[in-house]
Amino acid sequence: REVRIAFINQKGGVGKTTLVLNCAVGWAKLGFRVLMIDLDPQAHLTLSLGDSLAEGSLERIEHNTIESALRREKPLSECIFEVVGEGVSLVPSHIDLSGAEGELSQELGREMLLRDALDTLDVEFDLILLDCPPSLGLLSLNALAAADEVVVPVQAEYLALQGMAQLMKIITLVQERLHPGLQWNAVVPTMVDPRTRLSREVVEELRRHFPDQVTRTLIPSRVKVAEAPSFGVSIFGHDPHGPAAGEIEDLCQELVERLSLT
Amino acid sequence: REVRIAFINQKGGVGKTTLVLNCAVGWAKLGFRVLMIDLDPQAHLTLSLGDSLAEGSLERIEHNTIESALRREKPLSECIFEVVGEGVSLVPSHIDLSGAEGELSQELGREMLLRDALDTLDVEFDLILLDCPPSLGLLSLNALAAADEVVVPVQAEYLALQGMAQLMKIITLVQERLHPGLQWNAVVPTMVDPRTRLSREVVEELRRHFPDQVTRTLIPSRVKVAEAPSFGVSIFGHDPHGPAAGEIEDLCQELVERLSLT
Numbered sequence: 001r002e003v004r005i006a007f008i009n010q011k012g013g014v015g016k017t018t019l020v021l022n023c024a025v026g027w028a029k030l031g032f033r034v035l036m037i038d039l040d041p042q043a044h045l046t047l048s049l050g051d052s053l054a055e056g057s058l059e060r061i062e063h064n065t066i067e068s069a070l071r072r073e074k075p076l077s078e079c080i081f082e083v084v085g086e087g088v089s090l091v092p093s094h095i096d097l098s099g100a101e102g103e104l105s106q107e108l109g110r111e112m113l114l115r116d117a118l119d120t121l122d123v124e125f126d127l128i129l130l131d132c133p134p135s136l137g138l139l140s141l142n143a144l145a146a147a148d149e150v151v152v153p154v155q156a157e158y159l160a161l162q163g164m165a166q167l168m169k170i171i172t173l174v175q176e177r178l179h180p181g182l183q184w185n186a187v188v189p190t191m192v193d194p195r196t197r198l199s200r201e202v203v204e205e206l207r208r209h210f211p212d213q214v215t216r217t218l219i220p221s222r223v224k225v226a227e228a229p230s231f232g233v234s235i236f237g238h239d240p241h242g243p244a245a246g247e248i249e250d251l252c253q254e255l256v257e258r259l260s261l262t
Numbered sequence: 263r264e265v266r267i268a269f270i271n272q273k274g275g276v277g278k279t280t281l282v283l284n285c286a287v288g289w290a291k292l293g294f295r296v297l298m299i300d301l302d303p304q305a306h307l308t309l310s311l312g313d314s315l316a317e318g319s320l321e322r323i324e325h326n327t328i329e330s331a332l333r334r335e336k337p338l339s340e341c342i343f344e345v346v347g348e349g350v351s352l353v354p355s356h357i358d359l360s361g362a363e364g365e366l367s368q369e370l371g372r373e374m375l376l377r378d379a380l381d382t383l384d385v386e387f388d389l390i391l392l393d394c395p396p397s398l399g400l401l402s403l404n405a406l407a408a409a410d411e412v413v414v415p416v417q418a419e420y421l422a423l424q425g426m427a428q429l430m431k432i433i434t435l436v437q438e439r440l441h442p443g444l445q446w447n448a449v450v451p452t453m454v455d456p457r458t459r460l461s462r463e464v465v466e467e468l469r470r471h472f473p474d475q476v477t478r479t480l481i482p483s484r485v486k487v488a489e490a491p492s493f494g495v496s497i498f499g500h501d502p503h504g505p506a507a508g509e510i511e512d513l514c515q516e517l518v519e520r521l522s523l524t
């Protein structure tokens with residue numbers, strides 16, 4: 001069946017959402033059938049793609065979000081929208097998911113809701129990417145309990161490793177109590193400023209602490225990458241021949257091996 | 263008495279902590295007696311200043327944090343450490359504050375714990391700066407219920423305004439139910455890349471939506487600003503004659519007027 005990949009880091013603004021969209025399209029260009037699931041109530045992935053969703057009237061999107069699937073009000077298959085022109089699909093999110101997270105914490109098996117929704121999905125995909133919110137709450141736990149692989153984007157900044165210890169504990173707990181099959185094979189240094197010594201030192205420190213996971217490919221900080229969402233497209237739709245697109249392609253290739261995607 | 267200023271934005275990594283330290287020292291250079299309170303369990307402010315705290319053995323810091331004061335185990339005056347060489351003081355945080363946030367949510371008047379601690383503070387300061395965590399939970403609510411003024415750092419990125427609506431609601435709720443005296447007079451565009459059109463458009467959009475609050479002074483994205491915490495100092499300790507120090511000085515002057523600090 002499909003490989004499910006959770007993009008997770010409880011720190012805000014480290015590049016999770018941007019990486020999910022760019023890797024999704026990068027993998028689609030390699031021939032994979034890709035579904036992205038927006039698990040963040042802030043719904044940045046959904047908002048930046050809003051106008052590009054096939055049959056995605058604002059009303060239809062609002063009533064067919066990941067929340068509907070987690071609450072078992074709708075099958076996941078009814079919440080899938082094609083992203084026109086990029087060759088990938090999306091299950092959208094909405095701010096209401098924030099209230100849902102509180103209410104769903106009373107459910108029996110509350111961490112398994114996403115896994116149940118995915119296990120009953122009758123639509124075929126090769127890869128399902130989970131865009132996590134910046135927290136280690138119920139939504140992120142659902143992602144970890146449902147995922148086969150974990151990818152951690154880490155911003156190359158001072159104190160980047162601080163949050164890693166906490167994240168590692170949570171991943172280990174999920175492996176022990178909910179999902180032994182969960183694998184963690186990738187840490188991706190993002191928004192790297194290759195000119196600054198600080199950036200390089202942080203990446204080296206990451207490699208020392210996570211020698212088996214830190215990717216060879218680094219994702220530098222680039223204006224085009226930051227601009228692409230405001231045009232509703234991935235880096236491939238915004239600047240297909242620029243260096244940033246090439247870096248994402250390299251990362252996608254490297255992750256095919258690391259995450260055993262074929 | 264002192265003016266208490268909450269630096270708040272539920273989005274992660276927008277520059278709250280960096281601005282708190284740099285404005286603290288900027289105001290100290292103008293003659294204000296400044297105390298910073300680290301309200302974030304991730305304790306980045308505390309960690310970056312760790313080695314510069316007078317009589318700040320690791321053990322003494324751990325047992326005299328903001329948590330001790332919020333739990334009423336110690337008076338706030340016992341949790342104050344001088345930041346050597348920068349002319350400001352700090353009440354440190356610690357990861358244990360994360361657990362405390364959960365337990366303290368059962369307390370009567372749970373949003374007023376910080377205000378109580380500050381009201382009984384017998385040490386003299388002119389300004390007390392509150393460094394909030396990236397959430398709108400109990401710790402941030404305590405900051406809003408205790409503060410006289412709110413400063414919102416906003417990163418000049420696509421979807422920057424998304425979180426503002428939610429933040430505005432919370433500020434309004436606090437004003438209505440807990441603290442009518444709370445004022446919101448400042449929104450500070452941070453990490454602005456003046457060369458990119460996206461950055462300029464986001465700042466213009468901010469000015470349209472918050473004409474009375476957005477500061478004239480913008481805080482550009484600068485390598486020196488990102489590096490300073492790794493040396494345990496403010497921008498004034500790291501690069502006092504560079505452009506970034508000047509930008510912080512301009513901001514401090516502008517905020518003296520906006521926040522009626524004299």
Ligand SMILES: Nc1ncnc2c1ncn2[C@@H]1O[C@H](COP(=O)(O)OP(=O)(O)OP(=O)(O)O)[C@@H](O)[C@H]1O
Pocket residue numbers: 011012013014015016017018019040044132133134190191192219220221222223225226227229273274419420
């Ligand atoms: N490689 C990059 N170069 C330049 N800007 C980037 C890069 N990656 C992401 N950004 C920008 O940084 C900001 C944060 O990125 P993004 O929203 O992907 O992070 P996130 O981890 O998903 O944030 P959140 O925790 O809020 O979900 C966005 O404005 C995005 O455009």
Ligand SMILES: Nc1ncnc2c1ncn2[C@@H]1O[C@H](COP(=O)(O)OP(=O)(O)OP(=O)(O)O)[C@@H](O)[C@H]1O
Pocket residue numbers: 011012157158273274275276277278279280281302306394395396452453454481482483484485487488489491
């Ligand atoms: N003006 C700036 N120029 C360049 N880098 C900056 C600037 N301001 C902050 N940074 C860097 O951006 C990162 C995030 O900044 P900071 O920790 O102050 O944000 P924050 O809002 O406090 O984050 P959190 O939500 O995690 O508390 C840090 O690595 C910091 O050094």
Ligand SMILES: [Mg+2]
Pocket residue numbers: 016017018040044131132133
């Ligand atoms: Mg995101």
Ligand SMILES: [Mg+2]
Pocket residue numbers: 278279280302306393394395
């Ligand atoms: Mg901070």
